[in-house]
Amino acid sequence: MSTIRTVALVGNPNAGKSALFNKLTGARQKIANYPGVTVERKAGRMVLASGEPVELLDLPGSYAFDAASPDEEVTRKVVFGEQEGQRQPDVLVVVLDAANLEQHLVFAQEVIELGRPTVVALNMVDLAERDGLTLDPDALGKALGVPVVPTVAVRSRGLDDLVAAVSDLPLGDPSPRPHIDLTERRLEAKNITKAAILSKSSRATLESSLDKVLLNPWIGPVILFGLLFVVFQAVFAWADPFIGLIEGATEWLAGLVVATMPEGFVRDLITEGLIAGVGSVVVFLPQIVILFAFILVMEATGYMARAAFLMDRLMAGVGLSGRSFIPLLSSFACAIPGIMATRSIADPKDRLTTILIAPLMTCSARLPVYAVIIAAVMPATTVGPGIGLQGLVLFALYVAGIVGALLVALVLRRTVTAGAASGFIMELPRYQLPRIRDLLIGLWQRAWVFLRRAGTIIFAATVILWLLLTFPKADPGENQLDASFAGQIASVMQPVFEPIGFNREMTLSIVPAMAAREVAVASLATTYAVEAEDEEETESALRDQIAARWSLPTALAFLAWFVFAPQCLSTIAVARRETNGWKWPIVMLGYLFALAYIFAGITYWSALALGL
Numbered sequence: 001m002s003t004i005r006t007v008a009l010v011g012n013p014n015a016g017k018s019a020l021f022n023k024l025t026g027a028r029q030k031i032a033n034y035p036g037v038t039v040e041r042k043a044g045r046m047v048l049a050s051g052e053p054v055e056l057l058d059l060p061g062s063y064a065f066d067a068a069s070p071d072e073e074v075t076r077k078v079v080f081g082e083q084e085g086q087r088q089p090d091v092l093v094v095v096l097d098a099a100n101l102e103q104h105l106v107f108a109q110e111v112i113e114l115g116r117p118t119v120v121a122l123n124m125v126d127l128a129e130r131d132g133l134t135l136d137p138d139a140l141g142k143a144l145g146v147p148v149v150p151t152v153a154v155r156s157r158g159l160d161d162l163v164a165a166v167s168d169l170p171l172g173d174p175s176p177r178p179h180i181d182l183t184e185r186r187l188e189a190k191n192i193t194k195a196a197i198l199s200k201s202s203r204a205t206l207e208s209s210l211d212k213v214l215l216n217p218w219i220g221p222v223i224l225f226g227l228l229f230v231v232f233q234a235v236f237a238w239a240d241p242f243i244g245l246i247e248g249a250t251e252w253l254a255g256l257v258v259a260t261m262p263e264g265f266v267r268d269l270i271t272e273g274l275i276a277g278v279g280s281v282v283v284f285l286p287q288i289v290i291l292f293a294f295i296l297v298m299e300a301t302g303y304m305a306r307a308a309f310l311m312d313r314l315m316a317g318v319g320l321s322g323r324s325f326i327p328l329l330s331s332f333a334c335a336i337p338g339i340m341a342t343r344s345i346a347d348p349k350d351r352l353t354t355i356l357i358a359p360l361m362t363c364s365a366r367l368p369v370y371a372v373i374i375a376a377v378m379p380a381t382t383v384g385p386g387i388g389l390q391g392l393v394l395f396a397l398y399v400a401g402i403v404g405a406l407l408v409a410l411v412l413r414r415t416v417t418a419g420a421a422s423g424f425i426m427e428l429p430r431y432q433l434p435r436i437r438d439l440l441i442g443l444w445q446r447a448w449v450f451l452r453r454a455g456t457i458i459f460a461a462t463v464i465l466w467l468l469l470t471f472p473k474a475d476p477g478e479n480q481l482d483a484s485f486a487g488q489i490a491s492v493m494q495p496v497f498e499p500i501g502f503n504r505e506m507t508l509s510i511v512p513a514m515a516a517r518e519v520a521v522a523s524l525a526t527t528y529a530v531e532a533e534d535e536e537e538t539e540s541a542l543r544d545q546i547a548a549r550w551s552l553p554t555a556l557a558f559l560a561w562f563v564f565a566p567q568c569l570s571t572i573a574v575a576r577r578e579t580n581g582w583k584w585p586i587v588m589l590g591y592l593f594a595l596a597y598i599f600a601g602i603t604y605w606s607a608l609a610l611g612l
């Protein structure tokens with residue numbers, strides 16, 4: 001007798017597969033309330049009723065086995081045992097959204113047709129109940145010919161029953177059922193749904209009235225725009241006290257090191273490299289957390305998908321569809337998951353265009369760069385009731401990235417990725433109240449990613465830079481930056497960047513920023529700390545150093561540079577992997593560099609001309 005070794009979760013997008021996977025394995029895969037969240041196969045360990053561990057697979061959501069998008073392809077390959085390095089699953093668990101039963105049953109029938117050992121998880125029964133829908137799992141099971149277990153993944157309800165049903169399945173050779181075509185399957189889905197409904201009270205749902213407002217072609221965009229505006233105001237307004245705390249702590253630490261350690265190489269490395277450099281980045285944790293709190297709430301409530309819907313018309317204008325919206329939106333966190341998320345786009349040209357413009361979305365690694373420069377050169381004044389100037393400038397920088405992306409898409413769609421634009425259909429997920437626990441976990445994961453980067457890549461880049469800045473030692477009276485290797489490197493590059501208003505420290509900072517954008521901040525801080533005449537100057541905040549040293553046109557040019565600046569090396573690596581070659585990453589790098597240079601130059605010279 002064969003035993004179960006691998007179980008796979010399959011089903012439509014947004015059915016709750018990843019939520020189930022997390023509860024069954026203890027993993028923390030991303031779950032969010034829109035279709036297309038999972039784009040890769042993920043494996044975890046689940047324990048059967050007998051106590052035996054088996055492999056559980058979380059798969060991308062799928063509408064059909066013959067679907068065209070790269071993420072759905074993964075699901076098909078895994079289910080049919082064609083995925084290299086992956087055992088074919090012995091058991092399939094079809095996850096259905098009970099509140100959207102009819103739609104979800106179309107693909108479910110296709111899976112069940114394979115005749116493989118299958119269990120159905122009738123998930124989201126809580127949402128069905130909320131809509132006044134009571135379903136009969138047994139009737140559904142009879143109609144489908146497989147066991148059906150009602151579950152509420154996010155509340156861990158029905159999980160034991162689900163595991164029991166999987167454990168009890170008889171294994172054997174597949175006995176495929178007669179194949180029926182899509183039209184028949186749709187009809188069948190309707191009939192099965194009808195048979196499974198015990199009672200249905202039509203409630204005036206909150207959904208439809210909310211959607212009337214939020215999706216209204218006039219009011220909807222105004223609300224979306226207003227919301228984003230609030231986000232950027234909050235990033236500055238709410239973060240201040242927390243930033244003050246962290247700054248206080250780093251200053252205290254620097255003081256402690258100076259007071260207790262003997263003068264010398266190690267102490268300088270710690271104060272100038274670690275505390276000034278890495279510390280200058282860590283200070284931005286509160287702003288990152290605030291930004292992500294908004295993003296996570298928008299994702300969990302179901303608003304994000306509405307935003308995609310609203311943006312579809314605008315995106316169609318530049319030859320993209322609303323499909324690209326979510327990958328682009330993910331790129332606000334980081335272009336890497338954003339580029340990965342394009343796997344849910346079926347049309348190859350749509351997908352390529354989206355990959356190429358993803359780096360123009362302002363990733364969170366750029367936030368520290370923007371924030372420190374804005375705080376240094378823009379006064380913390382208000383320009384209207386409750387509208388802070390700093391938040392406004394930040395908002396403008398994000399908008400500049402978006403407008404840039406749309407224009408680039410327009411050009412790409414007429415040249416290198418020319419072709420018919422594909423239509424956009426996306427189901428709108430149900431509105432949900434965010435669960436605090438999920439939010440906190442999400443925020444913690446984000447904060448951890450940020451801190452880990454600070455502790456690894458930013459740390460390493462800062463130490464290397466510090467060494468280059470510290471050696472060779474300057475003669476008495478000579479400027480350390482002039483004497484150092486780093487200064488010499490910067491001097492070689494300086495002629496290229498001088499015309500766009502960059503000073504030497506800025507030129508120097510954009511090289512290690514290729515490792516990670518935040519390194520630009522650490523680099524500036526370390527440069528100024530090394531150059532500093534005394535301890536007090538070493539410890540003073542980067543913001544104050546910039547305020548004292550940079551002219552406004554120079555600072556604006558630097559901000560403009562970072563709107564387009566060539567992305568970090570990891571983004572290039574992901575673009576290479578997702579486009580199967582070096583051609584597109586090189587195109588991306590080239591056009592971004594050109595745009596950054598031109599845009600920074602225009603900004604610098606216009607600012608000078610305006611007498612700023």
Ligand SMILES: Nc1nc2c(ncn2[C@@H]2O[C@H](COP(=O)(O)OP(=O)(O)OP(=O)(O)O)[C@@H](O)[C@H]2O)c(=O)[nH]1
Nearest residue numbers: 014015016017018019032036037038061124152153
């Ligand atoms: N109320 C309720 N919400 C659920 C349930 N299961 C999942 N959710 C929510 O539904 C949304 C989608 O869940 P996911 O687990 O990301 O869905 P998925 O099937 O993995 O989606 P894709 O990865 O896009 O294919 C998330 O917001 C979950 O919090 C449930 O049983 N009840």
Ligand SMILES: [Mg+2]
Nearest residue numbers: 017018037038
């Ligand atoms: Mg998922």
